[in-house]
Amino acid sequence: MTKKLRPDWEAIERAYRAGSVSVRSIAEAHDTSEGTIRSRAKAQGWQRDLTDQVRSATKDKISRNTSRTDSTQPDVREDAVVVEEASSARADVVMGQISRLSVW
Numbered sequence: 001m002t003k004k005l006r007p008d009w010e011a012i013e014r015a016y017r018a019g020s021v022s023v024r025s026i027a028e029a030h031d032t033s034e035g036t037i038r039s040r041a042k043a044q045g046w047q048r049d050l051t052d053q054v055r056s057a058t059k060d061k062i063s064r065n066t067s068r069t070d071s072t073q074p075d076v077r078e079d080a081v082v083v084e085e086a087s088s089a090r091a092d093v094v095m096g097q098i099s100r101l102s103v104w
Contacts, residue, residue, distance in 0.1 A: 008030060014085060016037065016046050017082050018051070018086035057083050061087055
C-alpha cells in the first residue's frame with residue numbers, strides 16, 4: 001500500500017488567492033478534494049481577491065511596462081508573489097496564443 005503524499009498547501013493557497021483557476025482545477029492538480037480546499041480556505045481566511053491585480057500585472061507584462069515596488073509589509077510582499085506567479089502563467093498563455101495566431 002502506497003502512502004499518499006500531503007498536499008502542498010502553500011502552492012494551493014497561492015493558486016486559490018490568485019483566483020485565476022477554479023477550485024476544482026486546483027484540487028485536481030494537487031491531488032486533494034475541492035471541499036478540503038474550501039474548508040481550509042474558510043478556516044484560514046484565504047481571499048480570492050487578487051484577480052484584478054493578476055489581470056493588471058498580466059497586461060503590464062504583455063505590454064512590457066512592468067514596474068516593481070519595494071515594500072516592507074509582509075502581506076504586500078506575499079500578494080506580490082501570488083500576483084507575479086499568476087500573471088506570469090497567464091502572460092505565457094496569451095503570448096503562446098499570439099504566436100500561434102501569427103503563424104496561422
